[in-house]
Amino acid sequence: MSLNTKDLQNYITKKSLNSGALLVGYTKIRRVEPVIILGFPFSDKCFFNYPITLTKQLSKVYKTSKNVQNIIAKTLKKEGYWAEYKTVLSVYGDFRPLAVSAGLGEWGRNGLVVNEKYGSSLLFAAIFTNAPLNTYIQDQTKEAPKHCIECNECINSCPANAFENGRFHLYRCLPYSIRGCSECLKNCRQNR
Template sequence: MENTAEIQNHLTNKILQQGALVVGYTIIRQKEPVIVIGFPFSDQWILNHPFYITKRFGEEVWTSWKLLRDVTQVLRSEGYSADLKTPLSVFGDFRPLAVAAGLGNWGKNGLVTNTNYGSRLLFAAVFTNAPLQVSLTGNSGLINESCDNCTLCIDACPAKAFQNNRFHKMRCFPKAIRGCSECLQVCRGRVQLH
């Protein structure tokens, strides 16, 4: 391919054609490009069955891995480095990268909420040295507009994990591993994904 804009357009189209719902570009450490990709997620796939990965969730993870592998192959064939991190990678937290890449804003429940897909996205990333254009956002610290006057997720939390304008992950975690998804289920901004 002739230039990085052409590579980036090719990658964006390929990513969206292969099953991703959203794609954005950001940087880490002020210079290293990251491609952040959002895949469909439904709390029905795993949160209601927390001790095993359901068939549908497994299919989505397999789809994401194949897509990420294809993206890294394109970048490497153009002479760039590329390292993929799937939704199951022990990387850390993809949420700040997703917000920085313009894929959504912070919801009151601590999840990234996207205008079209609510908080129903699984994120993955490709780290590269290709000089890709960063997605323009400018609102990376904002709460999602649909959350402004809403407290449904906070009120529905059986663990009372949201208190004093703070999220207490150690209150949430024991409930979450047993399948709690109350904050997702009551969200008015949520979108059903099948």
């Protein structure tokens, strides 16, 4: 097939979106190696409250992400590049900083990535490659997010008081989230 960089990137984007990804972004890890970041839908409606439904939903998102990543990895390998990926269920790595760096959203007050169109109801996956892709690197020092408005609904709805003194306290949030709390997601105006 032998595509130039621009055609390869356009093909990857279109193929990913047509195969089930909601978002596709390009950035670099360690500002050296290109990474393709894919965003997939995830709803908080059954989050931990109904384990069977959650498992089915996660399974569906996982299968979709794995399918998209297989297609893209095969394409990259056919073009002579290496490609390895981590799915939405990967326990090795947090893809949120890469998603922000790729311009797929901005940091929300609840510590999640907030996308203008899809809110914070997203799961991310990554494909690492050596293909010479045109990458976008977001300025991580920006303070005020465009998509996360200052309504404070996630802050006010938090039963763990995880948002205090202008900081998000992960260790306050974690015990609640493990038990099924998703109040910040439910009350986020961007998710409605």
